[in-house]
Amino acid sequence: MADVAFLGLGVMGYPMAGHLARAGHRVTVYNRTASKAAAWVAEYGTDGGGRAASTPRAAAEGAAFVMACVGNDDDLRAICTGPDGAFAGMAPGAVFVDHTTVSAAVTRELAAQATGAGFGYVDAPVSGGQAGAENGQLSIMCGGPADQFDRAEPVMAAYAKICRRMGDTGAGQLAKMCNQIAIAGLVQGLAESLNFAQRAGLSVPDLVEVISQGAAGSWQMQNRHQTMARDEFGFGFAVDWMRKDLAICLATAEENGASLPVTALVDQFYKDVQAMGGGRWDTSSLIARLRPR
Numbered sequence: 001m002a003d004v005a006f007l008g009l010g011v012m013g014y015p016m017a018g019h020l021a022r023a024g025h026r027v028t029v030y031n032r033t034a035s036k037a038a039a040w041v042a043e044y045g046t047d048g049g050g051r052a053a054s055t056p057r058a059a060a061e062g063a064a065f066v067m068a069c070v071g072n073d074d075d076l077r078a079i080c081t082g083p084d085g086a087f088a089g090m091a092p093g094a095v096f097v098d099h100t101t102v103s104a105a106v107t108r109e110l111a112a113q114a115t116g117a118g119f120g121y122v123d124a125p126v127s128g129g130q131a132g133a134e135n136g137q138l139s140i141m142c143g144g145p146a147d148q149f150d151r152a153e154p155v156m157a158a159y160a161k162i163c164r165r166m167g168d169t170g171a172g173q174l175a176k177m178c179n180q181i182a183i184a185g186l187v188q189g190l191a192e193s194l195n196f197a198q199r200a201g202l203s204v205p206d207l208v209e210v211i212s213q214g215a216a217g218s219w220q221m222q223n224r225h226q227t228m229a230r231d232e233f234g235f236g237f238a239v240d241w242m243r244k245d246l247a248i249c250l251a252t253a254e255e256n257g258a259s260l261p262v263t264a265l266v267d268q269f270y271k272d273v274q275a276m277g278g279g280r281w282d283t284s285s286l287i288a289r290l291r292p293r
């Protein structure tokens with residue numbers, strides 16, 4: 001069992017930190033909105049000696065592992081750097097584990113700072129959504145030195161279904177980009193299929209029961225077809241965050257020469273959803289732009 005800090009208690013971080021406490025780790029949490037941290041301590045404090053800290057630095061002091069799950073590049077820099085940042089409180093030999101989906105560039109920037117200060121850095125973005133976080137069934141894609149990953153992996157196991165090192169620093173973020181690229185095209189295809197079925201007078205439940213058993217089957221189909229058919233979009237990863245992720249994918253593709261025509265198109269479709277007022281709808285809301293308005 002380890003002394004662990006967890007920075008960021010959003011829909012993902014809150015249950016992830018809870019799994020750490022229930023696994024017996026001594027967990028100190030930090031959240032920008034202090035009331036959220038207080039609620040977490042009230043719920044999980046007795047499980048792992050949980051407590052809240054007023055700054056990332058205070059949370060990180062004495063921790064062998066500092067986990068983070070925040071919003072974007074700027075949020076990550078804000079909790080890591082500066083006099084109140086986590087890096088100022090971390091001791092040599094500790095390991096920083098970033099579960100945020102950010103650019104590989106900021107990952108390498110912060111990893112270099114960590115190395116210079118004598119502690120480790122593992123980029124470890126996650127996939128599985130809110131349900132995966134709550135159930136401790138996340139897929140975690142990691143980058144960084146093998147020895148640092150080997151130390152952090154048993155801690156991440158508290159909320160992981162699978163956890164793999166993909167390569168050196170930044171490789172985890174690159175793998176997460178692949179994940180988001182695959183999801184973008186898949187959800188658009190599912191949206192078109194379900195909309196077509198409804199316009200053709202087919203039963204969506206009967207259709208999905210049949211085609212999900214073949215090559216068209218997917219997690220999205222199994223878990224989102226019913227809510228998509230009913231125009232219900234309050235079930236997970238928001239469109240605003242997906243566009244942030246796809247912007248990272250497209251910018252990286254410009255750098256490495258990869259062609260992402262479908263991803264670029266779906267990104268514009270999500271822009272349409274934002275214009276409809278759906279920025280906080282979940283990503284399955286692509287079907288909404290196909291409906292008559």
